[in-house]
Amino acid sequence: MASIVLGVGASHSTLMNTHWDKVVHTERAEAFRAGLAGARARIAEARPDVVVVVGSNHFRGFWLDLIPSFTLGVGEVIAAGDGGTPKGPLRTDPGFARALAAGLVEAGTEVAISARLTIDHGQTHAVQWLLDGIDAPVVPLVVNVFAAPLPTMRRCVELGANLADAIARMPGDGRVVVVSSGGLSxxxxxxxxxxxxxxxxxxxxxxxxxNGRGRWDRYDRRRREIIVAAKPTIFTAFDEGFLRDLERGGLRTYADLGSDEIQDRAGNGGQELRTWMVMASALGFAPGRTLVYAPMPEWLTGMAAAVIDPAATPEPGRHREGRP
Incomplete structure (x- = not known):
């Protein structure tokens, strides 16, 4: 049977690639890049046959005319190229993706499917930094984190568990890595x-x-001006607590958080933690390891990278490598 051999969580920011010259906290920024490189090395060591990328979509592929809670790309996947991330068609595995969609439905999660899916930096940031040079197709799983009503955290936990169940039921000995992209606060x-x-x-x-479907670029300039002018709001204490809980295998407790509580404790961008919950649940909430945490006001976000290796033995007294 197929199996999940590694889970990776990584923050993204639309400003990371385009606003490097505005960075003041250079050591933190470099530490985050190094953390991404460390995560990429772990993925390469895992030798995946396919990578499921769980992320959000910032109104490049989905619009208010139709936003499912969960959508799986089962055919052509096109990267929008926003924020300096990759642009154009990505390598995919439609056969695996369609089998995964069917398996998720059998396991109890009715995902929407897209045979021609546009993804943005909510997933291509991970493709760019975590999968560079890794010869494995991607299967994007998009979680709605912006247009209320949002899927509950508990429903995201169920999705992760059903993802693991569906992969385990697939024939063959395929090796799957699950990457979550989003957050932190x-x-x-x-x-x-x-x-x-x-x-x-x-x-x-x-x-x-x-109204952006098919013409999102006409809105992009002003939209980026609005984002760049935003006041940074990062909830460092929340982020550090979340990462501690990831390390001890305790993220299941976050399933009880509602959208309002997430907003209060981690900002509206904290709703992206749903992607981490899907990944952690797919890994059975095994203890993980934080590679880096860097609060980056220049990028508006608490940036982190972490891994969950289901085969790893927890180390006594393990701790994070520290915040620069």
């Missing part, structure tokens, strides 16, 4: 309620989210 200048935007910027964003 940050606050984006999005409207808190897309049905009731406040001010010109929020009205513009809602218009872009509703």
């Amino acid at each position: 940050h606050q984006l200048p999005w409207p808190s309620d897309w049905t009731d935007p406040e001010g010109e910027d929020e009205e513009f964003l809602v218009e872009a989210w509703l």
